[in-house]
Structure formats: C-alpha cells, structure tokens
C-alpha cells in the first residue's frame with residue numbers, strides 16, 4: 538500500500554507538499570463520498586490538525602492518512618459493488634418475459650437466451666446438454682457417477698494436453 542511513501546526521505550519539499558495536497562484531497566473526497574458520522578469527521582479534522590502542529594512527523598502522518606483513506610475507499614467500493622449485484626439480481630427477468638422480448642429456448646440445455654449462437658459455445662450449455670443425454674441413457678441415479686468420471690477424464694486430458702478428450706464438444 539505504501540510503496541510510494543517508502544521513499545519520503547528522499548523527496549524534495551515540492552514533492553512532499555504535492556503528497557500532502559494529495560492526502561488532503563483524498564480526505565476531502567472521502568468526506569464527500571462517505572458522508573462520515575461526526576466521530577469520523579472529527580478524526581479527520583484531528584488528523585489535519587496533527588499535520589499542522591507537528592511538522593516533524595508530517596511524512597509518517599501523511600502515510601497513515603493516505604493508507605486509512607485508501608482502505609476506507611476500498612471498503613466503500615466493495616460495498617457499492619455488492620449493492621449493485623443485489624440490484625441486478627432483483628432485475629433478473631423471468632423466462633416468460635425474456636421469450637416475450639425475442640429470446641429463444643436452447644434445445645440442448647433448456648435455457649432461455651437472447652444470443653443462441655453465442656450461447657451454444659458456452660461450457661454451461663455443453664455440460665448441461667451432456668448431463669441431459671446421460672440422464673436419458675443411464676438413469677437419474679447413475680448420472681453423478683458418470684459425470685464425475687467424465688470430469689476426471691477431461692481434467693486428465695487437459696493436464697496431459699490431450700485436448701481432443703478434454704473438450705466437451707466431442708461428446709455432442
């Protein structure tokens with residue numbers, strides 16, 4: 538995290554002041570983005586006061602603040618990402634809705650998709666299709682044994698570069 542800060546001793550006063558301004562801007566950004574509670578806001582202000590009062594320890598303090606801001610922003614971004622994911626899940630359309638909007642059902646794996654050509658090249662389509670055909674041939678209670686066996690053969694083939702046997706498409 539602090540790779541930029543490791544050479545602060547060799548920094549010119551100009552570089553140090555640039556770093557100070559960066560840290561300050563990060564703090565202000567943080568305050569804007571995160572809408573901190575009073576305690577966090579006070580902490581940020583205290584940090585700035587420390588910077589101002591104890592100029593001797595300024596570099597170390599800058600490093601600490603920059604790190605704290607980075608860490609907090611990482612957490613904030615991660616939280617935002619999770620929220621977006623949750624939102625997307627809620628937006629997921631049902632098969633009926635998709636079909637109404639021009640999607641088609643894949644005969645191989647039964648999924649409803651918009652781009653059939655592209656979908657037919659995916660692993661999930663190939664493997665589901667394979668499982669379906671296997672279930673017809675060997676019966677539902679036997680299928681897991683066969684799938685495990687096929688997976689072992691696939692990974693053996695890939696490890697030993699026998700790509701012909703590592704490819705699901707050969708089992709079409």
Ligand SMILES: [Zn+2]
Pocket residue numbers: 643644645646647648656657661662663
């Ligand atoms: Zn499919």
